[in-house]
Amino acid sequence: xxxxxxxxxxxCHPFISxxxxxxxxxxxxFAGMHETGEEIVSGIIRMFVDTIEAxxxxxxxxxxxxVVNASVIVIKDYIRGKIRKKEQDSKRNISKNQRExxxxxxxxxxxxxxxxxxxxxxxxxDDVSQETRxxxxxxxxxxFLMVMQLLDKRLLTYPAxxxxxxxxxxxxxxxxxxxxxxxxxxMKAKFLECSFYAVQHHDPDVVCSGxxxxxxxxLSVLRFGKNANGSNADSAAWMSSIQSxxxxxxxxxxxxxxxxxxxxxxxxxxxxxLPQAYRQLAQGMVTQAGSRDKERVKSAFEKLISSNGIxxxxxxxxxxxxxxxxxxxxxxxxxxxxx
Numbered sequence: 001x002x003x004x005x006x007x008x009x010x011x012c013h014p015f016i017s018x019x020x021x022x023x024x025x026x027x028x029x030f031a032g033m034h035e036t037g038e039e040i041v042s043g044i045i046r047m048f049v050d051t052i053e054a055x056x057x058x059x060x061x062x063x064x065x066x067v068v069n070a071s072v073i074v075i076k077d078y079i080r081g082k083i084r085k086k087e088q089d090s091k092r093n094i095s096k097n098q099r100e101x102x103x104x105x106x107x108x109x110x111x112x113x114x115x116x117x118x119x120x121x122x123x124x125x126d127d128v129s130q131e132t133r134x135x136x137x138x139x140x141x142x143x144f145l146m147v148m149q150l151l152d153k154r155l156l157t158y159p160a161x162x163x164x165x166x167x168x169x170x171x172x173x174x175x176x177x178x179x180x181x182x183x184x185x186x187m188k189a190k191f192l193e194c195s196f197y198a199v200q201h202h203d204p205d206v207v208c209s210g211x212x213x214x215x216x217x218x219l220s221v222l223r224f225g226k227n228a229n230g231s232n233a234d235s236a237a238w239m240s241s242i243q244s245x246x247x248x249x250x251x252x253x254x255x256x257x258x259x260x261x262x263x264x265x266x267x268x269x270x271x272x273x274l275p276q277a278y279r280q281l282a283q284g285m286v287t288q289a290g291s292r293d294k295e296r297v298k299s300a301f302e303k304l305i306s307s308n309g310i311x312x313x314x315x316x317x318x319x320x321x322x323x324x325x326x327x328x329x330x331x332x333x334x335x336x337x338x339x
Contacts, residue, residue, distance in 0.1 A: 009228075020066055021073075023044060023070075024044070024071070025077075027044055027078050028043075028077035041078060041314070042105065044072075045109055045112040046112055049112050049116055051067070053115070056120065065119075065132060065135065071116050074077045074113075075143045075147070077216065107161040108160075110155070110165075111161055114165060114168055116143070118171075119171075121136075121140045121168075121171065137176045141180070142278065144168070144172050148190050151194075156197070159203075163205065163206065166213075169210070169213040170210075170213035173213055173217050173220060174216040174219075177216065177220030178224045180216075188235075189236075192217065194213075195217070196210070196245070197210070198211075200249075211263060212262070214246075214270075215244055218273055219269055221273065222272070222273050235273075239270050240280075244277075246266060247281060247285075250330065260323075260330065265319060267326075268319055272312050272313070282297075282298070282301035282302075286298045286335075287309070290336075296336060297333055300333045301333075304325050304328075305322075308325060309321065
């Protein structure tokens with residue numbers, strides 16, 4: 001239990017205090033090297049995963065800072081080294097087998113880095129100051145952004161990596177909504193690009209992770225993303241685009257009934273945030289409908305956000321009503337827009 005954990009921490013304490021930082025510095029030396037260097041770096045990442053998983057919750061404030069700072073160094077130097085090596089490899093004539101071997105090692109390393117971030121995010125840090133908790137939050141978000149710099153579509157074909165990454169994507173936004181809402185546009189676009197990719201993935205669990213991330217981002221913007229004029233105009237473009245994409249997927253893709261609920265839960269806050277975008281979308285769908293179907297399509301869009309006593313407020317009751325309305329909406333409209 002926690003007592004045995006503290007006893008093991010007492011033995012581990014000198015290592016964290018005196019060795020963790022020097023060990024982390026080795027990543028910058030070896031990350032861009034081949035084979036032997038890769039093995040050393042992979043071993044360091046595994047060591048960090050084991051240390052943080054077992055000991056972070058027992059660390060005092062000073063130790064937490066050491067662990068977090070050393071972890072950031074590991075992640076930053078690893079990503080920089082691998083990006084540099086990737087650029088070098090692109091100029092070399094390496095075989096398909098060599099490339100796949102490199103990708104496999106990198107995917108395993110990134111899974112380890114994501115586990116480090118996950119442990120930092122979920123560990124119970126009751127004994128540290130708010131300032132230290134904020135430092136952990138910044139480290140998690142920045143670490144996640146750094147991982148995204150290295151990801152590409154080839155790496156995201158490795159199941160262990162894409163499941164770990166997309167599973168953490170929504171959790172990161174939900175855990176640190178204010179920091180995500182206030183990200184600069186370039187970094188926010190990176191998160192949303194990954195969410196879009198997830199929503200169109202072949203694995204239903206990954207699709208749900210992407211939807212959860214989009215919903216968390218929409219909620220964070222509603223709470224913390226208003227500009228000086230008190231509006232969500234700064235985020236209107238991406239929220240409008242996502243709202244349109246999700247509706248078209250619901251209406252035209254062959255989604256299972258299991259997927260309707262997570263799609264509904266993601267669309268509802270987007271509609272609450274941007275009712276004007278919803279009206280424009282509905283009008284566009286009405287325009288595209290055949291002359292005999294226009295009134296039915298228009299009525300269906302109106303009922304979706306008005307029937308069964310629904311209010312445009314983010315509450316559990318309204319979410320449940322919206323789910324019911326969505327099923328009725330799809331049963332009446334899907335056949336009309338697929339003609």
